[in-house]
Amino acid sequence: MSNTVLFELGVEELPARFINDALDQLQEKTAQWFKDNRIPYGDITGFATPRRLAVKITNVEEKQPDIEEEAKGPAKKIALDEEGNWTKAAIGFSKGQGKDVDDIYFKEIKGTEYVHVNKFIEGEQTTKLLQNFRDVFLSLTFPKNMRWGNRDLRYARPIRWMIGLFGEEVIPFTIEGVETGNTTYGHRFLGSKTTVAEADAYEPTLNEQYVMASVEERKAEIVDQLKKLERENEWKLIIDEELLNEVTHLVEYPTVFSGTFSEEFLEVPEEALVTSMKEHQRYFPVRSLNGELKPHFVGVRNGDDKHLETVAKGNEKVLKARLKDAQFFYEEDQKGSIDEKMKKLSRMVYQEELGTLADKVQRIVAITGKLGEWIGLEETQLQKAKRAAEICKFDLVTQMVDEFTELQGTMGEKYARIFGEDEEVAVAINEHYMPRQANGPVPSSTIGSLVSIADKLDTIVGSISIGIIPTGSQDPYGLRRQALGILQTLTAHGWSLPVEQLIDLVHQFYYELDLPTRDEKEVHNDLHEFFRVRAAYLMKEEGVASDVVEAVLARGIGVYPTTKEKAVLLVEKRQDPSFKSVHEALGRVLNLAKKADAADVDPSLFENEQERQLYDAYQHIHEDYRQALKENQLDLALNQLSKLASPIHTFFDATMVMTEDASIRRNRLGLLKQISEDVYAFADLNAIEWKQQF
CATH class of the missing domain: 1.10.3210 (Hypothetical protein af1432)
Incomplete structure (x- = not known):
């Protein structure tokens, strides 16, 4: 028996924009479901067309691994009463583990003995567990849902058939009256109802029914055909990735065809022509090798290469009507004047x-x-x-x-x-x-x-x-x-x-x-x-760490390009161990400055030389610092602030800021307040987690 599992969900045509996300969900949720159910497997492959979502899982084990584990219960003093009999706590624990008190043994953990039992959990058969896979299908979410008939389920589109196979064996479950089996449906017009004999036969079976189930292969086939058309006609196709993805999800069996339109339409701005072709008709516009728009388009048919000329003529007719509208609009819009059009606003x-x-x-x-x-x-x-x-x-x-x-x-x-x-x-x-x-x-x-x-x-x-x-x-x-x-x-x-x-x-x-x-x-x-x-x-x-971002935005954005440069500079500085002392000094200033009522300073109230030295150092750098900031010389500005680190450390070593004398305390806090205003003009350095870098 093959150890491959296959699930397919057959639906009415899904909108192309739903498919990528739905397929991603299906693969991710499948992986999580197998993990949660402890079922070992090899690889997961997803498939999607407008009429189906499917997933194939290889090398699936036939049963869950058996589990032998040690279960820990209450402490010994709780498990035994004063007479040495088992308490309700011990009896309840053993029963909860499917064991008896005779299976209990004690084991010491960090000096305390605890009740333990060994238990054996036999793995369940995979076939039984797989019957719950319906939950994965039901958990898929879509931008819009619908109900059909008298059903309660809300889903993207009505469910028409389902496959559930483990090798050749059908995995039974039901969703809204639809039962799983081994039957699928091929291309709506070229294929028919068919049987998937075993999970590994899924893709070749669908290929026989004109369905390319793999999104990647279908997309590659479209690109190959487009490139071939380019070479044969010496064209340059405008292969927009978004349009390519959409077309891939609109077809099950892609065949590229080309058509033409009258050269008179080339007088219309090409943006209008390209938009009409791409957005409205899902065509690829065509350019010459030197980049000029040509009166041709390329479409992708959901079918084989029979009667392509008829298909092209039908599409040409539809496009002609679109382009005639664009031509009419373009000519009408040129009548009157801009001022006349402005009045309509x-x-x-x-x-x-x-x-x-x-x-x-x-x-x-x-x-x-x-x-x-x-x-x-x-x-x-x-x-x-x-x-x-x-x-x-x-x-x-x-x-x-x-x-x-x-x-x-x-x-x-x-x-x-x-x-x-x-x-x-x-x-x-x-x-x-x-x-x-x-x-x-x-x-x-x-x-x-x-x-x-x-x-x-x-x-x-x-x-x-x-x-x-x-x-x-x-x-x-x-x-x-x-x-x-x-x-x-x-x-x-x-x-x-x-x-x-x-x-x-x-x-x-x-x-x-x-x-x-x-x-x-x-x-x-x-x-x-x-x-x-x-x-x-x-x-x-753009890669700036959150704490640095908060630091430079603490007092608002200001001039954004400058604020961004500050952030980049601070990211560099916090990688520099020599800047740690500067940060600590300025951080201490910011912390104490919060207690200041004002930024007034009276030098006559200084009681020690360290106060005066810090004041003089600040007066010396202040104007140069502010000028550097004004001229956006941020590195120079930060260097000026850094000159205060040594006098700040000396000041705090020799000075009690929160002294009992109110006037002296207020004066010292005022000095710190002045310095803090300059620091905040650059950033709130205390918001930066500098220590984590060293």
Whole structure:
């Protein structure tokens, strides 16, 4: 008998986007199930097509290993009463282990004797245990579920058949009236109902029925056929990985075919053509070897190579209708003017409490202007930035973007050129949506970056002001991604704009415009915390340890690129044993400075030379330190602080800070308070777990 186990779950067609995760779950849960049931096995292989999820487990043992183990019970003094008789505790323990008090023996552990028994657990037969594997199928989760018929089970799609085999033997269990067996179904049109004689015969049996069960093999077959088509026609196919994965999960038996469309459609911007082919029809667009889009497309059929010409013609007909729409939209959108299209924004609600898209655009223009002034943008460029902000949303009213929402910004840039806008303005309209996804490129132009930051700030501040705050996985407005985009854009351009200042600027706009908002202080705190958490996330993603992140963000984000540089420098410093003394000295200052009421210092109240030396050392480095921070010379700034380490240690060795004399105590705490303010300007060094490094 083969020692291979096979389980297959046959369903109605699963959405392609469900399959990867479902297959990962099935393999992980299978491994865990075998581990939990103590069944030794070799390898686990998963299979998935639109109509099935399956898993094959090799070298499965026919029974669980027997277990011999020593069970420990209560202490001897509890197990025996004063007369030496077994107590209820001992009797209960032995019974619980399936033993008798006659099986008890004592064993000393750390000077105390405890009751013990040896017990033997015989392993169960694997075939019996496998009948509970139904729990794995039932534990799979999907983005959306459904009920069918009068069934109670909610599942991705109705279950139609199941296989459960241990070698040739059927493993019996039932889910919603469907019983396991050794019968499966091939390709919906090319295959038929068939029997899997044994678990190891699963793949070859399905291959005979025009089903490639392995996702990897099916994907590789598609790529091979695409590459062959490329070579034969001297094409360059746009093989998008996301599209390739989706197509792989749409078919069971892939056959590649090609089709054509009229060259007249090439006058339409290629982004619209490519989007129509990829997003709407799941076709691979075709380029020439020098990169020009060609009037061809490549699709993947779920079937064999018979009647491919007919298949191609049918797909050409569908695509032609799509492209005719795109052509019509493109021509219609060029009528009128940008200003006419802008007027329509006043009739489009952005958010019920925050007004129309026209209202949002007005805020973006105002924010962009202020940001441009802050970074010292010359007047000509400032006017371009404002113009870009003013028309950044005009393409949302175009028919092309209404049909192909993915092209917002892209079509705005193209239409802006057609309508005669400045090139920098046109580019900025497209760039202001960047980054479009996590870790995507940020705007490269100054104008595009300003409008991008302004737009995202308005969205975040507006949403949080009216109580729309991301929780858990819920972030319908993409606020987290937009906050990361702001921080990444600031970093890319090295702009010294404190994040809190940006937030407060926009927050203030909302009060000046009398827009609905919650309690001002509450919103202020929510906004600052929201960005602080995003800054922490971004730095951790880039490899900065959590404690260092908390240290540099203790007093807020400030200028994010600088704050990030501080974190990187501190990560290096805590690897340096020579810096430990500096950390300890400055840490002692931070601890005691918390007791200070003020930072006033009167040198005439100094009682010893060590006080004066620390005061003089601080006065000597203070201006240079602050200047180094201002000029972003962080290494130099930290070196200036480090000069205080020796006088601080000497000061604490010779001075009682918390003396009974209130004026002297207050004076000493004031000195420490002054030093601590400089330290906090760099980071809260006490938040860093330095000791773990040495």
